[in-house]
Amino acid sequence: MSFQPVLPLGGLAGWRFLQRTMPAQQSALNDSPPIARNAEHFRARIGEIATPAELVEDRRLLTVALGAFGLQEDIDNRFFIRRILEEGTARNDALANRLADKRYAVFARAFAFDAPQGPATRAPGFADDIVARFERQSFEVAIGRRDEDMRLALFADRELRALARADSTPRTKWFRVMGTPPLRAVVETALGLPKSFGQQDLDRQLETFRDRSARLFGSPDIAAFADPEVRERVIRQFLLQSEIGRVPATTPGATALALLESAASAGRSGV
Template sequence: MTTTMTSYQAVTRNLTQSLARTAAKPGVASDTAYFEKNIGKVKNLDDFMKDDRLYRYATEAFGLGDMAYAKALMRKVLEGGVSSPSSFANRMSDQRYRDFAAAFDFAAEKTETSYFEANISKVKTVTGFVADSAERMFDYAIEAFGLESVADTPQEKAAITAALHLGEETQLRFSDPKIDKAFRDFLKAFDFAGKNVNATSDKAMMQATVERHNAAERATQAKVTVEKYTRQRLERDEGASNENVRLALYFERKAPQIKDAYQVMADPALLKVVQTALGLPKEVGGIDIDKQAAIYSKRIDFKDFQDPAKLKTFLTRFAALADSAGGASASPVSLLFQPASAGVGQDVLASLQKLRLGGL
């Protein structure tokens, strides 16, 4: 019989190739093609949730497929976004909701678009454009034209500001043809040097900027979501033949985000891996939360999970002990997506919720 570590290494030895094979599977390819074709048509949250196939693909990508049916809840998660610490998503204990809301932050997008539309016609100079409150209009335009990669540092922004003063006469060029063309389009749209005070009075041009911004947002969402969906499907498919491989892949993906024992205890899948690797019985999950944290913290330096070599050693131990124990006790789907109470005691879950929600 093929061991967990052998199967895990077969997948991760060339992860890019493994993901490509998963992406090419008929069902995955069809769903992905639909998402990529239709996400660009989305203008707002209503559009997003109205297309059930699109919406469900996104929830699956962020590990929330089991909650896709709860549209009222998911709408509330997305409506508040993540800009405010008190938003609904930020107050939830499960990181997946925050990640989902951050990726599809229609609230912030609407706010920034409204600000741009209300104020751009008032801008009459390059200085006014760039020195706008927190550079909001300038940043919005940069995002719309896909120039974030060349306007990231103060020096890069200064170079673009100088180019705006010169307009199409600027000598600033970019080696990437796609970026350079976008930059030329940007200069044409905000041609203060040529049109002077009327540069931002062209309503059609400014509306085109808004539409470009929407398209840029959707392109980013498509890239991130498709990558996440493919990884989720890879893990799920591997789990169909060996659920411990799925656990190992899941742990590897989440490891860089693990900072302390409380994060482990709040996630049934992470907890299963840690308990197995440490040779601890699942009954440990029923003791006092702080005592549990002390046990895990004493035996694990969580910083080690940032080191690929040490993470591999940890997962090798997990794989060996998992195989010797005869496999995990729950099916992969129920383990990875069931409520946290399946992995920790009810009293522990309640305590974790208070910690995560500030006692609310």
């Protein structure tokens, strides 16, 4: 039987419940047969893989590899994935570097099939690192089947933490946010920006992101999100804005009433 996450509530109350129960739920997912079998296969075989062609020909290996980076929907796009991995990221004109979605570049860089010293597949700890990412992403996917906002919140918490600690310029970090669709969705919503905002000039977008982040979260730089309290504020603001966006604006007090009812429900549930 496949893993079924427990998520009795949505919104802020659901987020608090998920934070309390996530270690036990993540462990249950890791032990479920589909996840455990794929993880075991990856650990056993990845050290033998020397080329992108070998990786994409093994569907179970590819399931873990793509799933670890949130790219599981590309499982049948083997030619495309093979090209991403073969070109790598060393050249500026490599396909992964030219794509707007920066997850492909992160994926290609992690496997490093273009590295002069050989791919990362045989490096100590590589298999465990990719499997851990696969398990976490698989949990997020399972949560997303129940509540997509919760999946996005989990993704943002993980990615903002990693990006805040990355050795990149503040400008580059913001462009990573802007170029990672799930992360952008969370930050954009938390900052109260409309969907049409993405049509503006990139430099103007960057300026607006930094400006609003400074006002709402106390800093214009992604590095501030290394602080768990700052990330929590981002996620809470995202969930609150998402709830507001789902409330039918039939009366001037509809939004306030819906949020009061949500808070009352959370209190009755003890979360």
